[in-house]
Amino acid sequence: MDMEYHRECFHGKTAVVTGAASGIGLALAEELLESKAAGVVLADINQDKLNEHEQRLQEQYGARVKGISCDVTLEEQLQNMIAAAAAFFGKRFDLLFNNAGAGFGSWFTELGNAEWKTAFDLNFYSALYGMRAVLPIMIKQGGGQIINIISGIAFAPMPCQTRYAATKAALKALALALRAEHWDDNIKISSATPGTTATAIWGNAKPPEFAQSARQSASRILHGVVNNDRVIFGDDMDVDGVATAHPFGQKRADEYFLRVARERRKGNTAAL
Numbered sequence: 001m002d003m004e005y006h007r008e009c010f011h012g013k014t015a016v017v018t019g020a021a022s023g024i025g026l027a028l029a030e031e032l033l034e035s036k037a038a039g040v041v042l043a044d045i046n047q048d049k050l051n052e053h054e055q056r057l058q059e060q061y062g063a064r065v066k067g068i069s070c071d072v073t074l075e076e077q078l079q080n081m082i083a084a085a086a087a088f089f090g091k092r093f094d095l096l097f098n099n100a101g102a103g104f105g106s107w108f109t110e111l112g113n114a115e116w117k118t119a120f121d122l123n124f125y126s127a128l129y130g131m132r133a134v135l136p137i138m139i140k141q142g143g144g145q146i147i148n149i150i151s152g153i154a155f156a157p158m159p160c161q162t163r164y165a166a167t168k169a170a171l172k173a174l175a176l177a178l179r180a181e182h183w184d185d186n187i188k189i190s191s192a193t194p195g196t197t198a199t200a201i202w203g204n205a206k207p208p209e210f211a212q213s214a215r216q217s218a219s220r221i222l223h224g225v226v227n228n229d230r231v232i233f234g235d236d237m238d239v240d241g242v243a244t245a246h247p248f249g250q251k252r253a254d255e256y257f258l259r260v261a262r263e264r265r266k267g268n269t270a271a272l
Contacts, residue, residue, distance in 0.1 A: 007035035014089040016082065018072050019100030023199035024149065024221075028097055028216035029053075032221055033061045035080045041085040043070045044100070063211035072100045072126035078137055082133040090262065095225075098127035098148040098171075103271060104163040113128045116163060122166035128174065135182065143186030147225055148175040152193045152238035159261035160269070161189070171198035172231070179230065183262075193219045195234025204256040 015032050016133065019025040021044035029040050029109045042057075044050045047069050052069035066088050070081040086093050127148050138144030150168045157165035172191045179189040196207070197217040219236050226230025233239045 003220040003223045005219060006226050008052050009226045010035035010037050010222070011172075012036070012038045013094040013153075014041075014085075014092055015094075015097065016041045016043060016085045016134075017099055018043045018070070018126065019099040020044050021046045021053055021067075024194050024197060024214045024217050025097070025099040026053060027218035028099065028221065029069075031215065031218045032095075033057060033064065034259070035222075037064065038066050039066070039089050041065075041081075041088060042067045043072070043081050043085075045069065045071050051136075056165065060230075072129070073121040073123075075132075076131040078129040079133045082130065082137070086137055088181065092144075093134060093137050094144055095127045096130055096146045097149065098130045100126055100148070101168075102150065102164075103161065104167070105161050106163065107160055110180065111163065119163035119167050120170075124170050124174075127171055131175075131178065137185065138187050139182075142190075144179075145188040145228075146175075146190070146223065147232070147240045148172075148189075148191050148222070150175075150191045150193055152195070152241045154191075154193070155220070156241035156257075159257055162265045176230065187265035190229055192224060192231055193238045195220065195238050215231070258271035 010032055011109070013032070015029075015037055017025045017029045017032075017040065018078075020029050020042035026042075029042055032040050040057075042050060042065065044067070049255060050067040054065055057065040066085070068081045068084055082096075086145060103208050104119045104123070120200075131146055131148075134144070134146065147172050150172045151164065153161060153165045154168040154172045158167070175189055175191045176239055182189060194217045196211045199214055212235060215245075220234050221232055
């Protein structure tokens with residue numbers, strides 16, 4: 001079920017969502033528009049999908065939607081996108097969702113520096129660039145809110161996903177450090193896990209039967225945004241996963257991750 005949240009909190013707000021042409025990013029944009037946001041910018045590298053959803057959402061919600069093509073791994077493009085979004089919004093830039101990312105599954109011994117750079121460019125540096133671009137705007141206007149989409153893997157690192165775990169853990173740490181740095185600027189910064197959600201991140205693997213929809217994930221994330229939660233958990237499994245990341249859950253964690261590792265060595269990448 002979708003999680004109820006105070007939709008009126010987003011009335012009249014403006015937001016940029018990266019990775020917004022599909023999955024959770026698109027669901028976040030749709031939820032915000034449904035909540036009567038004043039303007040939403042969809043940022044994505046997939047121009048065809050961007051055009052498709054920009055037109056569809058404009059027809060449904062009016063001229064409050066703008067699609068901007070952006071390779072978030074390139075800082076100049078991201079800076080230009082943020083500037084274009086600010087111009088589109090006109091008065092205020094209220095929310096930035098750093099959502100763009102990928103799963104990056106591989107065994108550690110198979111990876112070279114180029115593969116690691118690719119992962120950090122997309123999953124970590126894109127969010128760093130986004131925050132670097134938007135913070136001066138939010139400081140000048142007297143506040144704002146930034147939500148970085150991480151993953152439960154940041155708390156419960158999975159075998160065969162060292163890059164995914166490392167990049168998302170790094171982003172979590174960065175975001176939570178910045179939360180304190182910019183608290184007195186009235187800028188709220190959170191990390192949000194999406195929970196186990198049926199999106200394209202699964203690739204050719206079939207999502208587990210209990211996976212939630214992107215809209216369910218988005219509604220839970222926005223519930224946490226309203227509450228200004230330090231870490232927003234996308235589902236109850238992610239809450240449980242945090243417990244295994246500490247010594248109190250060490251035996252359980254070792255048994256679980258060993259089982260996952262053995263299954264993934266057999267090629268069962270969707271095994272949970």
